[in-house]
Amino acid sequence: MSACDPQKSETANDNVSTNSIDEGLPREFSQISLTSTSSQDEFYNNGHSEVALKNIYGYYRSQKLCDVVLIAEGCRIPAHKVVLSSCSEYFAAMFTGSLKEAKLNEIVLERVDATALQSLVHYCYTGVIELKEESVEVLLSTASLLQLHAVTKACCTFLMKQLDPCNSLGIALFAEHQSCLTLHKSALEYTYQHFIEVVxxxxxxxxxxxxxxxxxxxxxxxxxxxxxxxxxxxxxxQHDNINREKHLPTLLKLVKLPLLSSEYLIDKVEQSCGKIQECQPLIMEAVKWHLLPERRTSLSSHRTRPRTSTIGRLLAIGGMDGNKGASNMEIYDPRTNTWSPFMRMGTRRLQFGVAVLQNKLIIVGGRDGLKTLNTVDCFDLTTLSWSTLAAMNTHRHGLGVAVLGNGPHAPVYAVGGHDGWIYLNSVERWDAASRTWTVVAPMAGARSTCGVAALRDVVNFADIRIMIKKMLTYNYSICAAGGYLYALGGHEAPANTMGGRLACVERYDPVTDTWTLLARLSYARDAIGSCLLGDRIVAVGGYDGVQYLNLVEIYDAESNTWRNLAPISIGRAGAAVVAVPPPHRTL
Structure with missing residues (x-):
């Protein structure tokens, strides 16, 4: 018996019964049925196709009635044209069309693996094939050639289960070559997700x-x-520096150099690439981004748009919901476009202020349902632990909070609010070094529930009382991005009067001192939670006058459009929404 004999691989490949024709008869008779009418009978054998296929498989094993021999790498595989054509579009086109092979009894298949071909012919008779890690790629490429789509899909599924940082790149390239789009996509996504290990x-x-x-x-x-x-x-x-250094300018264009720290640019990038003339403009572009923040709008490019994993994640904290006050948090992962339950606040708070300082979430003031608070809680995003900071000098709810700068000791400002009796114009500043609150210069007027944002190292306050002469509409949610202030949603009349909710969005340019209307939100509402995630503004929840909303939208300044993200689990209005740094470990 030759190595290509159909009977040789029975033990390894044949997982179906191989009963002889006579052995199948009792079962056949047990599955017959007879239906009658007054003029005729109709006989139906439930096991006919199974028995017929078993018999055909028996002829294949004994090499009887075969009308074609497939030859690959010198290996001869007798088979039946009708069986091959019924399973494979490749063979159907070969044997039923006008090709010369239709009249030949021996077909030589060039550049086809003999072992894979034998397994696939066996599959045509049995519907069974064995998948092994060491041979699945050859089997997949052969099945793809022969257009055995079910086997191709099975091989792809098998390879998806084998994905690992050590092989995902190879599988992705192989799948691309074989035009296996689903496997290619899965392998690439795996490579992206595990990039640090893949390299x-x-x-x-x-x-x-x-x-x-x-x-x-x-x-x-x-x-x-x-x-x-x-x-x-x-x-x-550096793996092959002599031959690869010439490619540095091409590759450096794909690194987002402006988003590196200035220290890293000088100590690492300049040191490694500065001597290459074609790299110098790219390094200078990054340096300008750091030295000229007021020009960043004109300097923007794909190199200044952060990668999804580096923009951090979004926290939606508290706010008003159907239960008149939520104390839970939800966290949004932009890589998966999903919201997940996170921690709960240590105490119940409404109308509080929030800031993120390094890897710490600072929750300031608010009210607990009975009294206005001056307490400050701190949540460490690294250790997932709560602590208490020094209390403010003044009890405040409805206050605005903003951080000025990005350093570890950047000051936090608590602005205005209500102390339970009167509206406040006072402002306090938290000094992270001394861990104390200090009263600083007050605002010109008292105000509560005002929008506060840091723009170009200046804390800006916005609400209907001070912006009415400049803003085109009444807006309440405010955030800073790209050198502008953005105001979202709101009322078409002051909050203490009856008025419809708005879907409008405005942008303030401090250089020209003008407000401009932008693309509208998909849904009119006020009390929107908003913040900057990466280089884009996200609008979370709100109140439409009837219900609390779970809508989440993100703004693309380049196209001036809003698109929906995954909704939060519950509708909330006035939630504190902040971006938190990407974790060094899974939160």
């Missing part, structure tokens, strides 16, 4: 420059910061 394996170091460039183009790379991306480029280049 440690030989497959990454063996990439061609165009393959690496395609990888770096994706904003879905799961990295802590852009430093990881630059480090990965240098790892690839």
């Amino acid at each position: 440690k394996h030989p497959e990454y170091l063996s990439l061609q420059v165009d393959q690496l460039a395609n990888l770096l183009k994706s904003d879905d790379l799961n990295v802590i910061s852009e430093e990881d991306v630059f480090d990965s480029v240098m790892t690839w280049v």
Whole structure:
């Protein structure tokens, strides 16, 4: 018996019964049925197709009635044209069309693996095939050639289960070559998700420059910061520095250099790439981004748009809901577009202020349902633990809170609000170094529930009382982005009068001292929670005059459009919404 004999692989491949024709007869007779009318009888055998296929398989095993021999790598595989054609579009076209092979009894298949071909012919008779890690890629490519779609799909599913940082790049490239789009997508997504681990394996170091460039183009790379991306480029280049250094200008264009710290730019990027003339404009672009923040609008490019994993995540905290006050938090992951339950606040608070300082969430003032608070809680996003900070000098609810700057000791401002008796114009500043609150210069007028944002290192206050001469409508939610102030939703009349809710959005340009109407929200509402996530504004929840909403929208300034994100689990109005840094470990 030759190595290609159909009977040789029975033990490994045949998982179905191989009863002889005679052995199948009792079962056949047990599955017959007879239906009658007055003029005729109709006989129906439930097991006919199964018995017939078993018999055909028996002829294949004994090499009887075969009318074609497939030859691959010198291996001869007798088979039946009708069986091959019924399972494979490739063979159907070969044997039923006008090709010369239709009249031949022996068909030579060039560049086809003999073992894979034998397994696939066996599959045509049995519907069974064995998948092994060491041979599945050859089997997939052969099945793809023969257009055995069910086997191709099974191989792809098998490979998806085998994805690992050491092989995901190879599987992605293989799937692309085989036009297996679903497998290609899954392998790429796995590579993006596990990028930090993938770059440690030989497959990454063996990439061609165009393959690496395609990888770096994706904003879905799961990295802590852009430093990881630059480090990965240098790892690839230094693996074969003599031949790869010439590719640095091409690859450096795909690293978001402006988003690196100024120290890293000088100490690492300039040191590694500064001597290459074509890299110098890219380094200078990044330096300008740091030195000229007022010009960032004109300097914006794909290199200044952060990757999804580096923009952090979004926290929606508290707010008014159907139960008249939520104390829970929800966290949004932009990589998966999903909201998940997070922590609960230590105490019940309404109308409080929130700030993020480094990896700490500061919750300031508010009211507990009975009294106005001056207490301040701190939640450490790294250790997931609560602590208490020094209390403010004044009890406040409906206050605005903003952080001025990005350093570890950036001051936090608590602005205005209501102390339970009167509206306040006072302002307090938290000093992280001394851990104390200090009263600073007051606002010109007392106000509560005002929008507060830091724009160009200045704290800005906005509400209907002071912006009425400049704003085109009455807005309440305010945030800063790209050198502008944005005001979202609100009333078409002051809050203490009856008025409809608004879907309008306005942008304030401090250079021209003008407000401009932008694309409208999809739904009119006020009491929207908003903040900057990466380089885009997100609007969360709100109140439409009847119900609390769970809508979440994100604004694209380039196209001046809003699009929906996944909704929060419950409708909330006036929720505190803040962006928190990307975690170094899963929260």
